[in-house]
Amino acid sequence: MPELPEVETVRRGLEQNLLGWKIQSATQLHLRALNPRSEAPLHAIAGTKILELRRRGKFLWFVLDREYALVAHLGMSGQFLINPDHDKHTRALFTVSRGFKREALHFNDQRTFGWVSVETLHDGIPTSAMPIALDPFEPKFDQEAVITNIKGRHVKIKTAILNQNIVSGIGNIYADESLWLAKIHPESTASALSRTEIKRVLDCAADVMSKAIDVGGTSFDELYINVNGESGYFDISLNAYGQEGEPCPRCGTQIRRIAFANRSSHFCPRCQKPKVTSK
DNA sequence: GGAAATGTTTACCG
DNA sequence: CCGGTAAACATTTC
Numbered sequence: 611m612p613e614l615p616e617v618e619t620v621r622r623g624l625e626q627n628l629l630g631w632k633i634q635s636a637t638q639l640h641l642r643a644l645n646p647r648s649e650a651p652l653h654a655i656a657g658t659k660i661l662e663l664r665r666r667g668k669f670l671w672f673v674l675d676r677e678y679a680l681v682a683h684l685g686m687s688g689q690f691l692i693n694p695d696h697d698k699h700t701r702a703l704f705t706v707s708r709g710f711k712r713e714a715l716h717f718n719d720q721r722t723f724g725w726v727s728v729e730t731l732h733d734g735i736p737t738s739a740m741p742i743a744l745d746p747f748e749p750k751f752d753q754e755a756v757i758t759n760i761k762g763r764h765v766k767i768k769t770a771i772l773n774q775n776i777v778s779g780i781g782n783i784y785a786d787e788s789l790w791l792a793k794i795h796p797e798s799t800a801s802a803l804s805r806t807e808i809k810r811v812l813d814c815a816a817d818v819m820s821k822a823i824d825v826g827g828t829s830f831d832e833l834y835i836n837v838n839g840e841s842g843y844f845d846i847s848l849n850a851y852g853q854e855g856e857p858c859p860r861c862g863t864q865i866r867r868i869a870f871a872n873r874s875s876h877f878c879p880r881c882q883k884p885k886v887t888s889k
Numbered sequence: 890g891g892a893a894a895t896g897t898t899t900a901c902c903g
Numbered sequence: 904c905c906g907g908t909a910a911a912c913a914t915t916t917c
Contacts, residue, residue: 612895642913668896686896687914699914721914723896765907774897783895827895833915834895851895872910873894892917899911 612684614745614779615822616834616842617668620690623837624672625663627692628715632659633674634705643701643717645681647738648727652702655680655728660706666748667778669739673731681727681736682717688724691716692837702726720833745779746816757808760800767803768796768875771811780815783828783851786876788815790850795884796875797868802887821847850876 636652638644644652655678662673672680682688687699693713701724702717717726729736744751756777760770768789771780780788789796791814794807803811822828826842830852835841845852849859854867858878866879 616895683896686894721894721896721912723913763906769907772896781895830895831916871908873896894914894916897912900909902908903906 612668612686612688612834613781613784613819613828614665614668614747615784615819615844616827617665617670617684617779618823619827619836619842620684621663621665621670623692624670624690627837628660628706629663630660631706631708631713633657633680634707634712635703636680637703638701639703640701640719640722642722643719643726645683645725645727645738647729649730649737650678650728652726652728654678664734666735666739667742667745667774668781669736669742669778671729671731671736671739677730678728679731679736681729681738683725683738685719685721685723685725687721687833688717688719689833689835690837691718691835691839694718694839742774743776743778746777746812746819747779751777753809753812756812757805760808761803761805763800765800766796767794767798767800767808767811768870770800771815777812777815779819782873783848784815784819784822786851787818787849789882790877791818793881795882796870796877798885799887802885850878852876 636655638652658674658676660672664671670682699718699720700716701719704715706713759776768785792810822844825844828844829841853865856865861880863880867874867876
């Protein structure tokens with residue numbers, strides 16, 4: 611469940627189910643399941659208690675009653691499942707307990723781009739998330755600074771908002787949805803946009819992701835589900851992403867799909883006119 | 890068989 | 904060194 615709203619959905623699910631629980635065992639089952647930059651083997655967190663579940667952008671971590679935190683990035687297909695009825699693609703396995711209760715927490719990941727790691731915290735942030743920018747929902751998110759940063763770049767606006775070092779949490783779905791809502795063409799040059807337009811994109815991103823969180827994120831299939839296996843419902847609210855050929859909900863013009871960085875961009879050719887400068 | 894899929898890292902270039 | 908771009912990573916499905 612990969613973008614900010616899906617990661618937040620997982621964070622809430624873990625929080626509701628496992629806060630205060632003890633991690634009895636932590637086992638790595640796949641070579642790539644542990645981030646190479648992990649500061650300790652996975653079993654180093656055995657015996658710890660889960661105090662807090664935190665998130666920045668797409669990074670998720672368990673605060674424990676020990677020096678180390680359990681950090682996770684879901685990549686393209688990672689998921690946390692509590693007592694699933696299958697072992698499909700389980701890359702790491704945790705046994706958790708509270709009193710006499712005992713449950714299995716699976717980290718599953720079909721495409722193995724996701725990972726877990728054991729890391730120290732620095733001012734509350736794990737080492738691997740240090741270079742990651744704040745996401746739009748953090749109280750200290752400095753929108754003015756982000757606008758200035760984006761305005762100074764000679765890249766497509768979509769590239770800028772996907773850059774996790776500028777603003778974190780936005781992925782391909784919510785980038786397309788944010789730009790559609792803001793009426794900005796994904797290939798517009800960032801520096802060619804006004805501060806007002808860039809602000810609109812950021813405001814729309816927060817708006818879209820907030821609404822997605824409210825309904826449990828976007829689930830197209832079984833790959834993107836909550837810790838209890840439930841799907842999110844935001845897919846029915848998508849206006850641009852995956853809507854090629856469908857009428858734009860605003861003006862009726864057919865949504866167009868174009869290639870973008872080994873993937874796709876979806877936009878309304880009438881509502882979203884490109885604003886481009888060569889250099 | 891080719892293309893595409895909700896992500897990040899790395900090498901490479903000017 | 905910097906900013907920017909493109910390929911690579913792995914697996915599955917259409």
